[in-house]
Amino acid sequence: MRVKTENLQRELDQLKAQIGTLEKSLAEKPEYGLGTGAPAVTRWEMDHALLHQLKARKEKIEKRLSQEIDGGYGLCAQCGKPIHTDRLAVLPDARLCINCARIDSER
Ligand SMILES: [Zn+2]
Incomplete structure (x- = not known):
């Protein structure tokens, strides 16, 4: 339970750093050239x-x-069983375990 939060916290820190770097490089929007799709602009848009x-x-x-912090992290909102760590790694905001999610999508 503890480990999962640490992973999320670490990813959050990395995201914040990435966002900071991107925002800095995006602060200056390149001038649009004559033709559309100038490399600098495309890069900016990406x-x-x-x-x-x-x-x-x-x-x-x-x-x-x-x-x-409220409690219940990593527990399925449907059946209350722990959600697999692999699933949480892919979907940090997953509220349902893989079984319940499958049933839910088949409805
Ligand atoms: Zn479930």
Whole structure:
């Protein structure tokens, strides 16, 4: 139980560092050239999309960590059994164990 939170905390720290670096490089938007799809602009747009993803993931992890503080982290909301660590590694905000998630998606 403890280890999982530490992993989340570590990932959160990494995300924050990545977001910080990206925001710095995105602060200066390159000038649009004459043609569309100038490499610098495309790069900027890609970084922007990436930043968006990182922020979304950061929010999920923060939410998960606050749930851990409330208790019940890593437990299935449906059956109350522990959610497998592999599943949590892929989906840090997973609320259902693999079995319940499967039943849920088949409904
Ligand atoms: Zn379950």
